[in-house]
Amino acid sequence: MVEVKNFAFMPANVTVPVGGKVTWKFDDSTAHTVTADDNSFSSSPMQGGQTFSHTFTTAGTVKYHCSIHPEMIATIVVK
Numbered sequence: 001m002v003e004v005k006n007f008a009f010m011p012a013n014v015t016v017p018v019g020g021k022v023t024w025k026f027d028d029s030t031a032h033t034v035t036a037d038d039n040s041f042s043s044s045p046m047q048g049g050q051t052f053s054h055t056f057t058t059a060g061t062v063k064y065h066c067s068i069h070p071e072m073i074a075t076i077v078v079k
């Protein structure tokens, strides 16, 4: 579970096994997205109280950001 709060992804670095699912819980006063840097997946703009999940099926390092606030960056390591 990654919390999206105060214009940040917390924790910013998460490791999951191949096939692992990550859920983001949005808890901020403005909308954010979870968008892979390579655009392999993206949520729509999510308001506080909503969640978004993605299952990672390929090993590797996935960098992602918020498309509304590109300074919000974080990483998922799949192994």
Ligand SMILES: [Cu+2]
Pocket (backbone or CB within 6 Å): 031, 032, 033, 066, 067, 068, 069, 072
């Ligand atoms: Cu944002």
